[in-house]
Amino acid sequence: MKETREILLETRAALPALTASRERKNIALEKIADCLLKEQEEILAANRADVEAARSRYGEVMIDRLTLTKDRIAGMAQGVREVAALPDPEGRVIRRVERPNGLVIEKTSVPLGVIAIIYESRPNVTSDAAVLALKSGNAVILRGGKEAFRSNLAIVQAIRHGLEYSGLPASLVGFVEDTDHASADELMHAVGLVDLLIPRGGAGLIRRCTENAKVPCIQTGTGICHIFVDESADLDQALTIIENAKASRPSVCNAEEVLLVHKGIADTFLPRLQKHLTEERLLRSLPPVELRLDKAAAAIIPGIPAGEKDFDTEFLDYILAVAVVDDADAAIAHIARHSTGHSEAILTKNEENAKKFTALVDAAAVYVNVSTRFTDGGEFGLGCEMGISTQKLHARGPMGLEELNTYKYIVRGNGQIR
């Protein structure tokens, strides 16, 4: 097994070749897509071995996430070609000034350098992440989960063959062979070798990275998303939006976890909500949503009383915490106390409250009369997504290609001194 340290050094050493050959990036991506298809039998065989080994230890959902098919590999290759077709973020002049002394200063977007990604489940993340990093001019170090090891390795082999066919070094894509905690820790501490660490996975992984990383790290994905139904909201629309935000895909980070209802409409709205999310969903053969109610809500509709913890939990399930609040200010104050800074929505016809909410709520995405489910690179028009940042430094919300770049100032003159 190759040492993680050795992989880090090799990947960094390969970086200048990519920086010097920007024009080859898209050729490389096309070759990578070709190789994924050409080597699909090897990838499928490796994947069968992973699935075989996992069958005794994991449930059906996990096995499904792990399993590759010809169609899924074709989808991966198609994804690579779509990324190739996106605009190149590198080399963009963000601001150009010509100073009175004749200096020409260009603030220019440049790659971060080496991006390390620690991820857990699905093997398609291997090609997604590698290709986004390469397209944005970065080398990448991949550290996937144990259960997908063989599949990930086969995919990385295909990617490296694609790089070689285009004349770029294979070691631009580093693959960590050790899947123990030790290798993740080594990436977190690789100061000077890793320019950005992106954890993609469960809350535990993300917490471990943000608490222990000595290298720059992006906090991704935890979403305790709120929707506030204001007194003036269109209540029919509110029912549709809430059901979509909560129940269209409860396992994702942009799903709603907490509903706040203005006290002026709670008496009429909450009974309708309960019917809509429980009985009516059962009639449509859909899983009902369990409501966890604060005291004021529990005085209006029957349901499970909410514990204080329920307003700080990312359920990722058909469960919704519900509270009644006095007004928009109270809703904003509740969100300030409990938000994870991901996505928050107000449903209202009151323009003043909408303005107040978007100004005062501190989150990556703030919505007016829209489901929180739209926080996504594709839906925001970025064309792709490396993850959703819930921090404020560098990138916030969906991270596309631009967010995988930093900038430098390139200054040209003819002998200026100060």
Next chain:
Amino acid sequence: MKETREILLETRAALPALTASRERKNIALEKIADCLLKEQEEILAANRADVEAARSRYGEVMIDRLTLTKDRIAGMAQGVREVAALPDPEGRVIRRVERPNGLVIEKTSVPLGVIAIIYESRPNVTSDAAVLALKSGNAVILRGGKEAFRSNLAIVQAIRHGLEYSGLPASLVGFVEDTDHASADELMHAVGLVDLLIPRGGAGLIRRCTENAKVPCIQTGTGICHIFVDESADLDQALTIIENAKASRPSVCNAEEVLLVHKGIADTFLPRLQKHLTEERLLRSLPPVELRLDKAAAAIIPGIPAGEKDFDTEFLDYILAVAVVDDADAAIAHIARHSTGHSEAILTKNEENAKKFTALVDAAAVYVNVSTRFTDGGEFGLGCEMGISTQKLHARGPMGLEELNTYKYIVRGNGQIR
């Protein structure tokens, strides 16, 4: 003495009042400038006490940095008015997209929230830092050094009176009364209360912050800046640029510390350089520059042999480490090994080498035929500067008002679901 924790909570609690009253920011800044002048007697008295206490323990340079005069206070007030006149970074729509489904998505610049600044020496940093934070919409927590405590407190009082006159809460500017390590540590660990920590001071302070901070932190200021004199450089111009970069103000972070000379011109250039930086400076009654030479340079001119450490030292003094390199590639490789990512320059008439250098050298500012001394908010046209970032995440190089903002996505619709 007020607990640091209490100050953190008060400052954060004051933030929404600022967010809700953007239009009062400039009024507040004008009032702050007025109060600095109105209360100059109190500030000068406090400063006299600081200077008195410091006299036995510090040298003249330090005493000069600490001492305030009527002129210096007038300069501080003038600085505040100049910041007030700068464009407001808040609320700028960085990108607007209208999606096919009707969603209007505005990527909008917003303040970071609460910015904490740990600084060491000059009391004028107190008003500079507070005012840049306020102008960009942030609350601020100031933690200055022990030796300037009374001066800093008097300046903060004047700032708070200015805030009160404009109807904004005085606690938008928090002042940490404890000047021990414990209070700095508390700021570094104030997760959820501090959105950005900026250390302004010596290398020790900055290292302590970047290594221990649990809150987001900007690495500032360490500059081991290189100048590479290529074979084709204008050698007369090179002498002028090198003297300026090294000796115009050796104590600052954008001063040159290392000179790399192409081997093809070393024989002619190094003797001229030595004469220019030593004998000729002595004739002009200027301090000579001590040269620390690698083997190849020492074979051409006399001087102190460089230890390996000399190529990794921020001298901040009239000392220059000199090495002879084979070509531009070797210079780029040397810089990659030894750079702190601050400012690096090539002097050349060869356009290909200039392009290669600006593409491959990984630093906040990369110069062609210019002194490194220009890395500065004012010189870059930002109008002001909170510090110079040597990290790649969020901000790089001089940090002006824009760099004290993050962004959020404000999304408006009419009932869209996904």
